[in-house]
Amino acid sequence: MEAKKRIGILTGGGDCPGLNAVIRAVVKAATIRGWESIGLRGGFEGLLNPAQTMELDYKKLGHLLVSGGTILGTTNKGRFSAKTGQGEVHRIPVAILDEAKANFQKLGLSALVCVGGDGSLTIAQQLFENGIPVVGVPKTIDNDLEATVITFGFDSAVHCATDALDRLHTTAESHNRVMVLEVMGRHAGWIAISAGISGGGDIILIPEIPFHYKSICGKIMDREKMGRRFTIVVAAEGAKPAGGSLVTQGGGLDREVRLGGIGAQVAEQIEKKTGKETRVCVLGHLQRGGGPTSFDRLLCTRFGARAVELISEGKFGHMVALRPPDTVSVPITQAIGRLRRVPVDGDLVQTGKSLGICFGDWPEGDWP
Numbered sequence: 001m002e003a004k005k006r007i008g009i010l011t012g013g014g015d016c017p018g019l020n021a022v023i024r025a026v027v028k029a030a031t032i033r034g035w036e037s038i039g040l041r042g043g044f045e046g047l048l049n050p051a052q053t054m055e056l057d058y059k060k061l062g063h064l065l066v067s068g069g070t071i072l073g074t075t076n077k078g079r080f081s082a083k084t085g086q087g088e089v090h091r092i093p094v095a096i097l098d099e100a101k102a103n104f105q106k107l108g109l110s111a112l113v114c115v116g117g118d119g120s121l122t123i124a125q126q127l128f129e130n131g132i133p134v135v136g137v138p139k140t141i142d143n144d145l146e147a148t149v150i151t152f153g154f155d156s157a158v159h160c161a162t163d164a165l166d167r168l169h170t171t172a173e174s175h176n177r178v179m180v181l182e183v184m185g186r187h188a189g190w191i192a193i194s195a196g197i198s199g200g201g202d203i204i205l206i207p208e209i210p211f212h213y214k215s216i217c218g219k220i221m222d223r224e225k226m227g228r229r230f231t232i233v234v235a236a237e238g239a240k241p242a243g244g245s246l247v248t249q250g251g252g253l254d255r256e257v258r259l260g261g262i263g264a265q266v267a268e269q270i271e272k273k274t275g276k277e278t279r280v281c282v283l284g285h286l287q288r289g290g291g292p293t294s295f296d297r298l299l300c301t302r303f304g305a306r307a308v309e310l311i312s313e314g315k316f317g318h319m320v321a322l323r324p325p326d327t328v329s330v331p332i333t334q335a336i337g338r339l340r341r342v343p344v345d346g347d348l349v350q351t352g353k354s355l356g357i358c359f360g361d362w363p364e365g366d367w368p
């Protein structure tokens, strides 16, 4: 018989579909072992004075498998911000780490499950190095974490973006317009390329491939010549023209810079250069809202259950990961510090190219 434990769980960084499904799986698997679980509210901030906790009695919690958001709340800024830019990691002040550890001990916890992406897992690693037994669960719609084949939330975001593309197709075709859909993903193009291919996009712009307007406009005019008088463009928020810079919405000292606005720039340039009527749609936080797809529900449930097993095995400083067909554990250090981006010579880009999808990457051409 295993010794009774009391475990804490928190959700950090931007929210995404499936956070509640992970909480449910952790609480359920812990309850079955006879352990107690408590939630920390508002991300890592919940560990600071006064500690903010929430009772997690499985019998009193309903609909967590299907509901969006996180019942624990979260934040992607504040005193625990360990990342302020692409690859820029700073050490969290020792006083903050010590305060968190003191509260962890006061609450009588024996382990902490940290559910988060690159930024939150970077914080989790620092807590671990400061003596808190931590286990990680990889979350992010951006799918940009190393060491796992997929993060939860990504499939739900792709589903949302694909649905948007299906809708944009019908209106683009009715009006013979160019439609630009801007999607999230930060410095990785996973959402753009996955939804772009699934949703039949004609042009896909990803951060990994700097683009040329000549190439984009050439593709639109080629389609025009073939009698295809509408075009669907998918632009990742982190895409940028060759030699150009990222389009941002500002940032702050305690948070990463906010990306956004490239879709409008692309639409403006297309209209100016081709004369084609062009509209832009920014999908924004719709990609993060709502409940998880069935794929994500399953993944979250597997991740949550595995996280509890890691605690039981004493595998702290580790994160659960998907290495099909299994969930495995990897040191958190393997998942952070380097973003996983779309390989430009990989299968997804190749699939797109085989279908004639334009990635904006050839600067030459006979247009205009």
Ligand code: F6P
Pocket: 014, 076, 117, 140, 141, 142, 184, 185, 186, 237, 258, 259, 288
């Ligand atoms: O990391 C998830 C993400 O949704 C990114 O795709 C996006 O750039 C960012 O978070 C948006 O953050 P916020 O919710 O602060 O606007």
